[in-house]
Amino acid sequence: MYRLNRFTLFIILLFLITFFQNLSSEEISDEFKLGQTIQVELIKEDIDKTIDIIKKYHIGSIIFYRQTNLKNTVEIFNKLQQVSLEYTHIPLIFAADFETGAAYNMKECATVFPHEMGVAATGSPALAENIAKAVASEAKSMGVYWNYSPVADVNTNHNNPVIGIRSFSDDPYVVSQFVEAFIKGYQSTGIIATAKHFPGHGNTDVDSHFNLPVINDDLNTLTNIHLKPFERAIQNNVKSIMTAHIIVNALDSTNPATFSKTILTDLLRDKMGFNGIIVTDGLNMDAIDEFYNVDEAALNALNAGANVLMATGDYNEQTQILDGLFNALKNNRINKDMLNDSYNRMIKLKEDSGILDNPIIDYNKAVQACSSIEHKKLSKEAFEKSLTLLVNNNILPLKKNSTLYIAGPYGSKELSESFYRAGFKTYYTELPNINNMSEKEIDKTIKSVEKYLIDCDYFIFTTFSSEKPPLHKNQVLYAHLLEKYNKPIIIVSLGLPYDIISLNFSDAFIASYALNRFKEPMTVNKNLYSVLVDAVRDLLTGQIKPEGALPVNIPGTIYKRGYRVGN
Numbered sequence: 132m133y134r135l136n137r138f139t140l141f142i143i144l145l146f147l148i149t150f151f152q153n154l155s156s157e158e159i160s161d162e163f164k165l166g167q168t169i170q171v172e173l174i175k176e177d178i179d180k181t182i183d184i185i186k187k188y189h190i191g192s193i194i195f196y197r198q199t200n201l202k203n204t205v206e207i208f209n210k211l212q213q214v215s216l217e218y219t220h221i222p223l224i225f226a227a228d229f230e231t232g233a234a235y236n237m238k239e240c241a242t243v244f245p246h247e248m249g250v251a252a253t254g255s256p257a258l259a260e261n262i263a264k265a266v267a268s269e270a271k272s273m274g275v276y277w278n279y280s281p282v283a284d285v286n287t288n289h290n291n292p293v294i295g296i297r298s299f300s301d302d303p304y305v306v307s308q309f310v311e312a313f314i315k316g317y318q319s320t321g322i323i324a325t326a327k328h329f330p331g332h333g334n335t336d337v338d339s340h341f342n343l344p345v346i347n348d349d350l351n352t353l354t355n356i357h358l359k360p361f362e363r364a365i366q367n368n369v370k371s372i373m374t375a376h377i378i379v380n381a382l383d384s385t386n387p388a389t390f391s392k393t394i395l396t397d398l399l400r401d402k403m404g405f406n407g408i409i410v411t412d413g414l415n416m417d418a419i420d421e422f423y424n425v426d427e428a429a430l431n432a433l434n435a436g437a438n439v440l441m442a443t444g445d446y447n448e449q450t451q452i453l454d455g456l457f458n459a460l461k462n463n464r465i466n467k468d469m470l471n472d473s474y475n476r477m478i479k480l481k482e483d484s485g486i487l488d489n490p491i492i493d494y495n496k497a498v499q500a501c502s503s504i505e506h507k508k509l510s511k512e513a514f515e516k517s518l519t520l521l522v523n524n525n526i527l528p529l530k531k532n533s534t535l536y537i538a539g540p541y542g543s544k545e546l547s548e549s550f551y552r553a554g555f556k557t558y559y560t561e562l563p564n565i566n567n568m569s570e571k572e573i574d575k576t577i578k579s580v581e582k583y584l585i586d587c588d589y590f591i592f593t594t595f596s597s598e599k600p601p602l603h604k605n606q607v608l609y610a611h612l613l614e615k616y617n618k619p620i621i622i623v624s625l626g627l628p629y630d631i632i633s634l635n636f637s638d639a640f641i642a643s644y645a646l647n648r649f650k651e652p653m654t655v656n657k658n659l660y661s662v663l664v665d666a667v668r669d670l671l672t673g674q675i676k677p678e679g680a681l682p683v684n685i686p687g688t689i690y691k692r693g694y695r696v697g698n
Contacts, residue, residue: 161467164474165460166219167191168433169453170226170410172443175199178207180446182214185223188453190215191477192224192277194441201240201273201501205494208274212490222490224323224481226277230297232262232510233269233501234659235652240498241269242506243652243659247282247309248628249517249644251299252679256312262513263316263324265506272500274492276322276484279373281313283326283360284333289629289686292599293338296627296644300682301333302692303359310360314367321485326364328375328412329399330388331357336599338648339376340416343387346379353381362403370480371408372399374437376419386435389419390428395436408438408476414452415444426455434466438473507662514643514666519679520696521631522640526619528673529589532556536584536618538609539593540565541625541646541653545660546591549668558583566603573605577612584613590620591671594634596627598648607633623667629685641667642681 166189173195174180184190193211198204208225215223227233233241244250244262253259263281270278285306286298299309310326317324330353335344348357361372374389382398383391389411399405411432414420419428429440429452442452459465481487520527529535535550537543538560547559560580565573577584584590590613594606601607613620619638624630628642645663646653653659669675681694 159474161460161465161470162457163189163219164470165189165456165465167221167477168439168470168473169456170194170439170441171449171453172196172413172441173207174446175207177446178210181211184446184449184453185211185214186218188457189219190223191219191221191481192226192439194226194279194443195236196228197236198238200238201497202494204237204273205492205497209491212274216490221478221481222486224277224484224486225275226279227270227275228279229266229270229275230280230282231652232266233273233275237501239658240501242266242501242503242510243662244510245513245517246296246644246647247299248286248296248682249679250513251305251309251682252519252642252644253513253516254680255516256308258513258516259309259312260316261509263313264320265503265509267317267320267322268503269501269506271320271322272492272497274497276486277325277371278317278322279325279327280317281310281324281326282328283310283364284328284331285357285360286333286683287356288334288336289683290336290599291333292336292648293340294332294335295599295648297647298333300692301684302682303356305682305692306360307363311363311367314364314369318368318370323370323408323480323484325371325373325410326361326369327373328377329361329372330375330379330382330394331361332375332377333357335377338598339412343419343422344377346377346381348379348381350381353379358403361399365403365405369407370483371410371439372405374409374411374432376412376416386431387419389414389437390431390435392435400436408480409436410439411437411441413441413443415442415448420448424455426452426459429456430459430464433473434469436469438476510662511666514662515669515675516678517644518666518670518677519628519642519644519681520639520670520677521628521642521681521690521694522637523696524619524638526589526621526638527671529555529671531672533588534558534586535589535591536560536580536587537591537593538562539623539625540595540606541650542593542623542660542664546593546623546664546667549664553668553672558587562609565605565609566597568605570608573609574612577609584616584618587618590616590618591623592620593623593625594630595625595646595650596630596648597650600627600629600632602630602633610634610637621671628681628683628690631685631690632688635688639671641670642679643667
């Protein structure tokens with residue numbers, strides 16, 4: 132691991148203090164200023180390419196996804212900071228989407244927390260603020276000073292394929308409450324909070340990772356619903372707001388919000404009074420690069436009022452954006468007032484963040500923070516209080532020493548092991564490819580375990596909506612085929628609570644809000660299951676009471692916002 136002795140670190144810090152005093156002076160080149168406004172994605176497969184980009188373009192910040200482990204991450208971050216200090220004389224700011232905690236991007240050590248909708252299901256903004264403090268503590272210990280959270284989108288469209296459980300609610304007041312709690316928790320602990328995705332990604336049925344959504348809400352709806360959480364974020368001095376790659380016809384029918392001056396400058400900056408950093412979402416997302424030249428889009432975003440341009444993608448995608456921007460600078464196509472404003476805001480963000488004082492990460496302190504027993508207790512409390520019991524046809528709690536059959540696309544093995552540890556006899560079937568199975572294959576799978584099904588007292592089936600309602604027909608079919616054995620069927624929804632629309636025949640139904648459409652954080656951090664499945668087991672066996680309340684309305688059903696069994 133890269134180490135700096137105390138004397139060397141002291142000399143670097145002394146130089147940085149002197150250098151920072153002149154950062155806003157006219158002596159700084161426009162090329163340098165431009166580089167500081169760009170955030171690139173860490174190319175973890177070839178760190179030398181990221182180093183090359185830092186050296187060549189004076190990069191100011193880096194976003195990373197799906198790192199391997201804490202030790203490796205700290206080593207990489209310290210190495211990149213060394214390069215940045217040598218070539219730009221300014222520390223980098225590392226950013227990440229720690230929506231459910233650092234475990235969202237780390238395979239080990241860090242604490243996992245529920246998704247936003249699960250947090251809102253607890254009904255406790257105070258708990259949310261404590262979660263945010265825990266996340267901030269772990270993030271900061273590993274050198275991540277910028278968190279792209281909280282999600283401020285109001286999920287008014289249950290067919291939304293990208294937001295879903297990443298939203299706190301379909302009620303702007305509920306979303307605003309929890310956005311405020313998370314901002315307070317993050318920023319009181321010293322990291323930068325980010326409200327996203329402005330001006331609101333909640334009423335879309337298109338994923339901007341793959342296409343360009345168009346919002347047709349009228350101005351009244353935008354003002355009274357989708358902008359409300361951002362207003363609350365600004366009132367709580369949120370330090371950054373991320374743009375959405377969406378067209379909002381009522382505001383600007385021509386340009387996506389990411390490079391709409393009407394939306395970023397006239398609305399967000401001037402009318403709403405936001406004085407922090409405006410950062411774009413990833414510019415290589417298909418909503419942009421399938422419809423626009425990405426380097427032109429980046430240029431337009433900067434000129435429209437975006438302060439930090441997120442140049443994500445592989446090396447070629449990143450350098451296409453970077454070369455386009457630097458060529459635009461040479462050809463006087465960049466608004467210099469906008470560039471100076473963005474540069475000054477970025478430098479102030481770095482000064483305020485404290486990164487100047489702590490550019491090098493102490494691995495041992497990071498391990499200590501990410502292994503916090505108190506954080507683990509908080510995670511357990513949050514998951515237990517988030518679980519929402521929507522159906523119980525007098526079958527819960529489960530009888531002791533009964534026999535269970537557990538199946539589903541994810542979590543069946545882990546849930547089976549958890550019940551086994553609690554004294555239950557269990558059988559399980561993992562069905563990771565159930566959505567691609569034929570009806571004949573599904574029927575064959577059921578028949579292959581028939582002798583166990585006959586022996587069981589209860590069936591537990593986990594469901595996962597990978598994109599948007601309705602739940603895939605194969606998962607519904609599997610649950611229906613279990614019906615003929617005349618055993619109580621318990622559904623545990625791992626993703627969207629809207630799965631209950633297709634499973635109204637179940638004898639018990641629990642919404643867990645655990646996995647977003649990318650199966651995260653499970654795909655990165657399997658510690659999710661150790662806390663989630665134990666919470667599900669304890670609820671089903673009566674060891675804990677069902678406290679979660681539904682944060683959204685489920686259309687066409689009796690399940691309205693605030694619903695839970697017993698109210």
